[in-house]
Amino acid sequence: MKGMPLPRFSAAKLKRLGVDIFERLDASREYAELVVDILVDANLAGHDSHGILYLTRYAERIKKGIIDPKSKPEVTNESPTTALVDGHWAFGQVTAKKAMEVAIEKARRNSVSTVGAFHCNHIGRLAAYTLMAVENDMIGILMVNSVNPAVQPYGGVSRFLGTNPISVAIPAGEKKPFVLDFATSSVAEGKIWLAAMNDEKVPLGWIVNNEGCDTDNPHDFSISTPTVEGDGRLLAFGARDGHKGYCLSILIEILGGILTGAGSILDRGAVHPNENGILAIVLDVKRFTPIEAFKKRMDSLFTTVHEAPIEPRFKYEQVQVPGEIEWRNRETRLREGINIPDQVWEQIVSLAIELGIKGSLIDSH
Amino acid sequence: MKGMPLPRFSAAKLKRLGVDIFERLDASREYAELVVDILVDANLAGHDSHGILYLTRYAERIKKGIIDPKSKPEVTNESPTTALVDGHWAFGQVTAKKAMEVAIEKARRNSVSTVGAFHCNHIGRLAAYTLMAVENDMIGILMVNSVNPAVQPYGGVSRFLGTNPISVAIPAGEKKPFVLDFATSSVAEGKIWLAAMNDEKVPLGWIVNNEGCDTDNPHDFSISTPTVEGDGRLLAFGARDGHKGYCLSILIEILGGILTGAGSILDRGAVHPNENGILAIVLDVKRFTPIEAFKKRMDSLFTTVHEAPIEPRFKYEQVQVPGEIEWRNRETRLREGINIPDQVWEQIVSLAIELGIKGSLIDSH
Numbered sequence: 001m002k003g004m005p006l007p008r009f010s011a012a013k014l015k016r017l018g019v020d021i022f023e024r025l026d027a028s029r030e031y032a033e034l035v036v037d038i039l040v041d042a043n044l045a046g047h048d049s050h051g052i053l054y055l056t057r058y059a060e061r062i063k064k065g066i067i068d069p070k071s072k073p074e075v076t077n078e079s080p081t082t083a084l085v086d087g088h089w090a091f092g093q094v095t096a097k098k099a100m101e102v103a104i105e106k107a108r109r110n111s112v113s114t115v116g117a118f119h120c121n122h123i124g125r126l127a128a129y130t131l132m133a134v135e136n137d138m139i140g141i142l143m144v145n146s147v148n149p150a151v152q153p154y155g156g157v158s159r160f161l162g163t164n165p166i167s168v169a170i171p172a173g174e175k176k177p178f179v180l181d182f183a184t185s186s187v188a189e190g191k192i193w194l195a196a197m198n199d200e201k202v203p204l205g206w207i208v209n210n211e212g213c214d215t216d217n218p219h220d221f222s223i224s225t226p227t228v229e230g231d232g233r234l235l236a237f238g239a240r241d242g243h244k245g246y247c248l249s250i251l252i253e254i255l256g257g258i259l260t261g262a263g264s265i266l267d268r269g270a271v272h273p274n275e276n277g278i279l280a281i282v283l284d285v286k287r288f289t290p291i292e293a294f295k296k297r298m299d300s301l302f303t304t305v306h307e308a309p310i311e312p313r314f315k316y317e318q319v320q321v322p323g324e325i326e327w328r329n330r331e332t333r334l335r336e337g338i339n340i341p342d343q344v345w346e347q348i349v350s351l352a353i354e355l356g357i358k359g360s361l362i363d364s365h
Numbered sequence: 366m367k368g369m370p371l372p373r374f375s376a377a378k379l380k381r382l383g384v385d386i387f388e389r390l391d392a393s394r395e396y397a398e399l400v401v402d403i404l405v406d407a408n409l410a411g412h413d414s415h416g417i418l419y420l421t422r423y424a425e426r427i428k429k430g431i432i433d434p435k436s437k438p439e440v441t442n443e444s445p446t447t448a449l450v451d452g453h454w455a456f457g458q459v460t461a462k463k464a465m466e467v468a469i470e471k472a473r474r475n476s477v478s479t480v481g482a483f484h485c486n487h488i489g490r491l492a493a494y495t496l497m498a499v500e501n502d503m504i505g506i507l508m509v510n511s512v513n514p515a516v517q518p519y520g521g522v523s524r525f526l527g528t529n530p531i532s533v534a535i536p537a538g539e540k541k542p543f544v545l546d547f548a549t550s551s552v553a554e555g556k557i558w559l560a561a562m563n564d565e566k567v568p569l570g571w572i573v574n575n576e577g578c579d580t581d582n583p584h585d586f587s588i589s590t591p592t593v594e595g596d597g598r599l600l601a602f603g604a605r606d607g608h609k610g611y612c613l614s615i616l617i618e619i620l621g622g623i624l625t626g627a628g629s630i631l632d633r634g635a636v637h638p639n640e641n642g643i644l645a646i647v648l649d650v651k652r653f654t655p656i657e658a659f660k661k662r663m664d665s666l667f668t669t670v671h672e673a674p675i676e677p678r679f680k681y682e683q684v685q686v687p688g689e690i691e692w693r694n695r696e697t698r699l700r701e702g703i704n705i706p707d708q709v710w711e712q713i714v715s716l717a718i719e720l721g722i723k724g725s726l727i728d729s730h
Contacts, residue, residue, distance in 0.1 A: 311520055
């Protein structure tokens with residue numbers, strides 16, 4: 001289907017369909033809406049790798065008992081500034097939101113906080129949670145380890161680390177917030193899946209094949225779906241220039257997985273491969289500097305970034321502030337809709353029909 | 366002098382000489398020892414870019430009134446979990462150590478803490494401070510912005526950001542601690558200076574020349590010493606593969622410079638170009654998980670890293686844990702001494718003579 005326009009859907013329709021699916025799988029309306037909002041928001045931000053394609057994956061995990069759609073996370077091991085959240089294998093989004101809410105409340109009372117979570121399923125795009133801190137005029141930091149091995153260590157040749165992402169969101173004034181949100185691998189694994197589904201090449205520097213050679217063929221990277229074969233590895237980010245991305249990945253393995261008591265690459269085979277170990281740090285800006293002055297400085301910083309002279313071949317018309325591209329994508333996609341690869345849409349429709357959903361929600365427009 | 370063996374000095378001799386120099390420049394014994402210990406420890410770790418070559422730079426800054434060797438930092442804006450330290454332009458090392466001491470004490474009482482500092486001179490190698498947290502069975506995180514522009518933004522062509530480094534140190538058990546410590550630029554600026562002094566090429570991907578082209582000639586990167594000419598820029602780390610290093614650099618600009626009220630690239634010209642804005646976050650491990658169990662898990666993680674299969678052309682015999690190379694360098698250099706480029710040594714001797722230092726301390730062995 002390469003080159004064909006992909007079917008396009010409104011965010012509202014995708015949300016209604018997603019909520020209907022999860023409700024039929026025994027999730028409450030509240031949890032179904034939370035999970036689907038975070039998935040569709042990832043599509044809106046332009047990160048289809050973290051979007052609605054997870055509907056069918058989560059449905060499968062619910063059927064297998066990996067996600068318990070009725071389970072509720074529980075706050076444990078609490079102090080005025082810290083806590084651990086036992087996710088009890090609820091939707092990862094429910095656990096991560098709880099962890100961030102607890103962290104924000106503790107930072108409100110005590111200026112800074114650190115909250116971890118374990119027994120936590122896949123949480124989706126991290127910015128969803130760090131932006132909760134921003135809504136409270138706080139800085140949100142979130143690091144997540146994933147036990148599922150996909151990334152080769154610097155100097156190594158095996159699938160060793162998860163894609164171990166980090167997000168930091170910081171409030172601005174008139175401007176949209178600063179949002180850093182990325183995997184410490186070259187890219188998120190889902191970006192390889194999507195390229196494979198769309199039969200597109202990937203840039204060199206993202207993956208190596210099973211012989212450790214650079215490749216632009218996403219099919220050289222095998223995953224658990226039937227669409228991609230091979231046995232390649234993701235590189236840590238910046239791996240062609242050194243060790244730093246790998247060091248960050250190991251750091252997040254420790255903070256997300258070991259400090260919190262969640263799973264780690266140490267436990268491979270013994271823990272759930274879809275577990276996300278998460279650590280949130282929240283800082284209340286006003287404890288350091290008056291919030292309005294801080295926001296003005298943030299706006300000025302962004303203006304200075306935009307005024308920096310630009311490389312003529314650069315793909316944007318200005319140097320970008322982290323998060324800015326996603327804010328623009330969101331406006332465009334809210335207006336024009338979200339493209340979904342045929343294969344993803346067919347899987348969703350097939351699941352919907354199986355669950356008894358009929359009518360316009362499963363039309364391809 | 367390319368290819369000639371460099372003169373080699375014991376750490377002890379360099380420390381005695383450095384302390385003598387700073388005492389003659391009106392520093393107390395305590396402060397002189399603190400600063401020199403941190404500089405020489407950087408040499409021992411293998412990071413000569415952050416080592417004893419700063420003796421003459423700091424001496425010059427003292428003469429110009431940039432560093433006040435008698436000044437003491439002051440803790441301001443304090444809460445049980447947070448503080449800002451006004452460095453009052455003391456030695457940066459004195460201010461950074463104070464900030465980390467305050468952060469550790471607050472984390473001891475309240476589990477987590479965040480302490481910033483402003484009016485702070487150059488602090489040297491960051492690991493010196495994050496390892497203070499490790500000595501207290503805590504996790505130390507330190508981010509530092511530098512107003513001095515050296516790094517080109519992703520998509521840009523100008524000197525825009527400082528090298529904005531980060532360090533995180535985490536305790537282990539039988540093994541040496543985890544130490545992540547790097548510039549968010551391709552490398553620290555000092556590594557370009559040293560290559561220029563030693564007339565060595567640098568790897569492609571470190572710098573671009575004043576026309577924005579890749580170059581391996583360190584002289585294409587101009588700095589404030591007379592040894593390097595040109596007007597090139599450092600790249601953000603991993604810049605050949607994308608934007609992530611640049612995003613981290615902007616993050617540290619905000620957390621180190623703007624949140625703390627220290628200088629930022631916004632204030633160029635208005636603030637001191639040598640100012641370091643610093644933000645320390647300290648987490649008390651035992652609030653999250655029993656410390657002995659945590660340390661055992663860290664040791665196991667390191668063993669797992671070492672057992673990972675290795676790329677045949679890799680320069681080390683095992684996949685490395687962040688910080689490990691530096692611990693080995695330290696053992697070697699404590700035993701065999703520290704190589705100092707002739708040009709650096711000549712500058713030090715000339716300063717020492719000017720200050721009236723005579724005898725064996727300024728012999729070249």
